[in-house]
Amino acid sequence: MKYSDYKKLLKNHHLRITDCRIDVLEKFHSTDHALSFKDLEDELSDYDRVTLYRTLNSFIDQGLLHRIPNDSGMAAYGLCREDCTEEEHHHDHVHFKCNLCGHVECLPNYHTPVIDLPNYDIEESYLILNGVCKNCKEELQPVS
Ligand SMILES: [Zn+2]
Ligand SMILES: [Zn+2]
Ligand SMILES: [Zn+2]
Numbered sequence: 001m002k003y004s005d006y007k008k009l010l011k012n013h014h015l016r017i018t019d020c021r022i023d024v025l026e027k028f029h030s031t032d033h034a035l036s037f038k039d040l041e042d043e044l045s046d047y048d049r050v051t052l053y054r055t056l057n058s059f060i061d062q063g064l065l066h067r068i069p070n071d072s073g074m075a076a077y078g079l080c081r082e083d084c085t086e087e088e089h090h091h092d093h094v095h096f097k098c099n100l101c102g103h104v105e106c107l108p109n110y111h112t113p114v115i116d117l118p119n120y121d122i123e124e125s126y127l128i129l130n131g132v133c134k135n136c137k138e139e140l141q142p143v144s
Pocket of ligand 3: 068093094
């Protein structure tokens with residue numbers, strides 16, 4: 001994506017254009033896995049924590065990112081590729097967490113099963129698959 005595409009994306013989600021927002025978006029678009037707040041802090045050290053934190057939250061509020069709870073104790077954040085808006089997120093995809101590299105990935109082509117629970121109101125549901133990701137799997141291949 002080009003600089004102008006990021007600008008357009010921010011505009012479409014009713015966000016003012018700032019350097020930090022552009023840099024954070026770029027970071028998410030240039031990696032194939034979800035990022036934690038710590039990843040952003042480490043990689044975008046020009047910005048202070050508060051600015052990064054606010055940026056992250058504004059992206060969640062405006063439907064650009066979604067939060068992915070997982071067992072690492074640190075939430076990961078993934079890009080919304082569906083048509084999420086400031087009104088609501090629509091996610092029903094499965095996530096994968098690699099036990100070796102710790103990366104969390106969105107699997108947009110796989111959907112969480114719908115569970116019909118009479119007398120209960122389900123507000124959120126997450127399905128995280130744990131295992132070995134394709135990058136780590138390649139590294140595990142024995143070299144002959
Ligand atoms: Zn979303
Ligand atoms: Zn891995
Ligand atoms: Zn996701």
